[in-house]
Amino acid sequence: MEISDENLPLNFCHVQKWLLIINRLHMFLHSTALFFMFYYRLSFLFQNQVSRTSYLLPWLLVFASEIILSFIWILGQAYRWRPVSRTVFPERLPEDDKLPAIDVFICTADPIKEPTVVVMNTVLSAMSLDYPADNLHVYLSDDGGSPLTLLGMRVAWKFARWWLPFCRRYRIKSRCPKAYFSGLENDDGDFARSSVYMADKQKIKEKYEAFKEEIKTLREDSAFSRDSPGINNVQDHPSVIEVIQEDNNDDVDNVKMPLLVYVSREKRTTHHHHFKAGALNVLLRVSSVMSNAPYILVLDCDMFCNDPSSARYAMCFHLDPKISSSLAFVQFPQKFHNISKNDIYDSQLRSLFTLQWQGMDGLKGPVMSGTGFYIKRISLFGNFTIKGAELLQLKDYFGSSNEFIKSLNQNYTSNFASSQHTRLEEGHLLASCKYEIDSKWGKEVGFLYDSVVEDFLTGFFLHCKGWTSVFCEPSNPQFLGTATTNLNDVLIQGSRWYSGLFENGISRFSPLIYGPPRMPLLQSLCFAELTYFPLYCLPLWCFAIIPQICLLNGIPLYPKVSDRFFGIFLFIFLSSLLKHLQEVFLTGGTMHKWINEQRIWMMKSITCHLYGCLDAVLKKIGIREASFLPTNKVEDDEQSMLYQMDKYDFQASNTFIVPMLALLSINVSCFIGGVYRVSLVGDWDKMFIQLFLAAFIITVNYPIIEGLVVRKDKGCISKLVATHVILATMILLEICALLRNV
Ligand SMILES: O=c1ccn([C@@H]2O[C@H](COP(=O)(O)OP(=O)(O)O[C@H]3O[C@H](CO)[C@@H](O)[C@H](O)[C@H]3O)[C@@H](O)[C@H]2O)c(=O)[nH]1
Numbered sequence: 001m002e003i004s005d006e007n008l009p010l011n012f013c014h015v016q017k018w019l020l021i022i023n024r025l026h027m028f029l030h031s032t033a034l035f036f037m038f039y040y041r042l043s044f045l046f047q048n049q050v051s052r053t054s055y056l057l058p059w060l061l062v063f064a065s066e067i068i069l070s071f072i073w074i075l076g077q078a079y080r081w082r083p084v085s086r087t088v089f090p091e092r093l094p095e096d097d098k099l100p101a102i103d104v105f106i107c108t109a110d111p112i113k114e115p116t117v118v119v120m121n122t123v124l125s126a127m128s129l130d131y132p133a134d135n136l137h138v139y140l141s142d143d144g145g146s147p148l149t150l151l152g153m154r155v156a157w158k159f160a161r162w163w164l165p166f167c168r169r170y171r172i173k174s175r176c177p178k179a180y181f182s183g184l185e186n187d188d189g190d191f192a193r194s195s196v197y198m199a200d201k202q203k204i205k206e207k208y209e210a211f212k213e214e215i216k217t218l219r220e221d222s223a224f225s226r227d228s229p230g231i232n233n234v235q236d237h238p239s240v241i242e243v244i245q246e247d248n249n250d251d252v253d254n255v256k257m258p259l260l261v262y263v264s265r266e267k268r269t270t271h272h273h274h275f276k277a278g279a280l281n282v283l284l285r286v287s288s289v290m291s292n293a294p295y296i297l298v299l300d301c302d303m304f305c306n307d308p309s310s311a312r313y314a315m316c317f318h319l320d321p322k323i324s325s326s327l328a329f330v331q332f333p334q335k336f337h338n339i340s341k342n343d344i345y346d347s348q349l350r351s352l353f354t355l356q357w358q359g360m361d362g363l364k365g366p367v368m369s370g371t372g373f374y375i376k377r378i379s380l381f382g383n384f385t386i387k388g389a390e391l392l393q394l395k396d397y398f399g400s401s402n403e404f405i406k407s408l409n410q411n412y413t414s415n416f417a418s419s420q421h422t423r424l425e426e427g428h429l430l431a432s433c434k435y436e437i438d439s440k441w442g443k444e445v446g447f448l449y450d451s452v453v454e455d456f457l458t459g460f461f462l463h464c465k466g467w468t469s470v471f472c473e474p475s476n477p478q479f480l481g482t483a484t485t486n487l488n489d490v491l492i493q494g495s496r497w498y499s500g501l502f503e504n505g506i507s508r509f510s511p512l513i514y515g516p517p518r519m520p521l522l523q524s525l526c527f528a529e530l531t532y533f534p535l536y537c538l539p540l541w542c543f544a545i546i547p548q549i550c551l552l553n554g555i556p557l558y559p560k561v562s563d564r565f566f567g568i569f570l571f572i573f574l575s576s577l578l579k580h581l582q583e584v585f586l587t588g589g590t591m592h593k594w595i596n597e598q599r600i601w602m603m604k605s606i607t608c609h610l611y612g613c614l615d616a617v618l619k620k621i622g623i624r625e626a627s628f629l630p631t632n633k634v635e636d637d638e639q640s641m642l643y644q645m646d647k648y649d650f651q652a653s654n655t656f657i658v659p660m661l662a663l664l665s666i667n668v669s670c671f672i673g674g675v676y677r678v679s680l681v682g683d684w685d686k687m688f689i690q691l692f693l694a695a696f697i698i699t700v701n702y703p704i705i706e707g708l709v710v711r712k713d714k715g716c717i718s719k720l721v722a723t724h725v726i727l728a729t730m731i732l733l734e735i736c737a738l739l740r741n742v
């Protein structure tokens with residue numbers, strides 16, 4: 001008997017048994033060691049009357065740091081509890097005409113930092129997803145309100161009329177034209193020998209060049225420069241909504257094209273616009289009166305669909321009757337096209353998108369990651385029961401548009417073509433600044449506003465309401481983004497993220513308090529780990545200063561080598577490093593990558609984790625306002641070359657460079673002074689750990705020394721800044737020594 005396709009599962013979830021065993025065993029051993037460490041610290045506090053008085057402050061600081069590190073470690077174990085991976089079977093999906101519709105939302109904010117050609121490549125790759133064209137609708141939100149972007153879309157539409165049929169005819173895998181023509185991957189497949197294909201390819205290539213040229217000419221046109229009169233002020237302009245379509249006046253016939261819509265929401269200086277979350281909410285409303293697809297794909301403009309299959313893969317979960325009722329979104333990992341082999345800045349966020357999300361997938365699902373996810377539209381409408389509600393109540397909740405409220409009924413499909421004019425008018429109402437006033441948008445409905453990491457917050461609340469998510473990681477990356485690959489950008493972006501994350505940790509929605517009654521404990525711990533890991537800044541600052549100054553002054557803070565507790569500290573140190581090494585190897589990394597990750601963790605902790613935490617605290621007490629500085633996506637050849645060569649680009653802001661230099665020079669001088677003192681006094685046994693710690697920090701951060709002493713290229717450290725910093729730290733160390741002698 002044949003099993004019908006309908007009965008076969010669309011996806012399969014596989015628990016990673018070996019990893020699970022290793023993780024749990026490690027958890028057991030490491031936590032036992034931590035227990036003994038706490039025992040040692042506490043018993044010292046009660047026993048050692050004499051030394052207590054003079055060592056107390058540094059001692060307590062080191063102990064507090066150990067407590068914070070252990071706290072973050074415990075939270076992080078939740079990811080390691082039950083890692084899973086998933087397989088999908090898109091060939092078992094129903095026929096094309098039975099597939100549900102998808103709206104794609106792409107956000108852009110700044111035509112200078114986010115070049116139009118790059119954004120249009122994202123648009124084109126989304127339009128050419130392997131999905132029925134009638135059921136695919138692409139919306140671009142332009143927060144820059146730039147006519148250049150709008151014109152760019154018209155040009156892209158013209159090119160798409162050639163590009164889409166070409167991709168379909170030759171089953172092209174790489175459907176982002178920029179990637180396809182870059183020729184990095186051979187995408188010719190079965191047609192490599194076909195002369196017709198080659199001729200077609202050449203023709204399309206010419207069209208692509210012409211497309212780029214047209215955008216370039218537009219860009220150079222002074223009429224589009226920012227200062228030109230009549231050009232939109234980014235902060236103050238009316239809404240513009242345009243359905244991109246053109247009379248069929250060229251020679252491509254009958255090409256089925258997805259709907260393509262340009263939306264630039266109204267901006268007024270008197271209104272807060274809530275950054276990307278605000279932009280996404282406008283798209284959510286405008287699209288509801290145009291295409292109202294039940295599923296939405298969200299993309300940033302700095303990434304493209306690298307493989308056209310993601311929509312079908314996502315449907316393998318959304319259409320699975322066993323999980324679909326509670327499933328809010330399918331998250332794909334963020335992967336990047338510009339990662340170097342050793343990835344000195346960990347720009348790929350390896351741990352997040354491999355281990356952590358897989359771990360959460362084994363619980364209730366990964367965190368929403370801003371881009372590359374397929375979300376069910378109704379999951380964004382809060383827990384309002386639409387059926388029984390009065391119209392007035394609904395308006396309190398969703399704002400005043402009748403058309404929008406009608407769209408909440410899932411069976412509603414707008415007849416867009418026949419009433420385009422009215423719908424565009426409704427669109428303008430929905431994209432206006434005032435629309436959200438006195439409604440629940442951003443608070444309970446749509447993407448949430450209370451954080452600059454809108455993705456984290458929105459995902460967290462979905463999970464709190466009982467929704468789940470899944471993580472889909474096919475071997476071929478479905479989306480490829482542009483990662484930040486210079487130190488300054490990495491740290492600025494980090495400061496924004498950690499400020500947003502920590503802000504959630506200290507709000508009343510802290511995952512540790514708000515989470516546990518609403519979701520499994522382990523799932524809340526995962527969310528908590530993300531919000532609290534910026535706290536790494538405290539122990540790392542402490543470990544980079546206190547033991548070293550104590551070393552110089554002969555104050556021991558750790559057990560002697562001959563003490564039985566020495567083994568405990570050694571074990572904890574090695575066990576953390578080895579576990580990290582195992583995870584790097586498991587995810588395809590090398591020894592080199594491992595040490596790079598250790599280093600960037602230190603660098604980030606003492607800079608952007610600290611600034612993130614401070615920023616969050618200042619926002620909380622009302623001294624600072626939220627800000628979202630989009631990252632720079634214009635490629636700088638010199639900078640990317642340094643990154644590709646594993647050389648740090650130290651031409652970064654002094655707010656980042658100064659703390660790194662200061663801490664390193666403390667370590668170097670205390671190490672030298674310490675060795676000198678210890679060899680005079682002969683207390684190696686007592687001071688071993690402190691000597692070792694300073695040596696470890698110096699070794700891991702050797703590239704900073706290299707940047708100062710050896711390198712002469714453009715990315716080296718400014719000598720002037722370094723001299724000031726080193727002088728200042730010397731004076732500080734002197735003062736410490738004097739204070740102790742008083
Ligand atoms: O006022 C704004 C600011 C940004 N964006 C868009 O938001 C996206 C993300 O901005 P980007 O500068 O690329 O920031 P990243 O730090 O790289 O973004 C990461 O972090 C964000 C905040 O957590 C997530 O939303 C993103 O998806 C995630 O890739 C881009 O498409 C921007 O055009 C807007 O539409 N309006």
Ligand SMILES: [Mn+2]
Pocket residue numbers: 300302482631
């Ligand atoms: Mn980005």
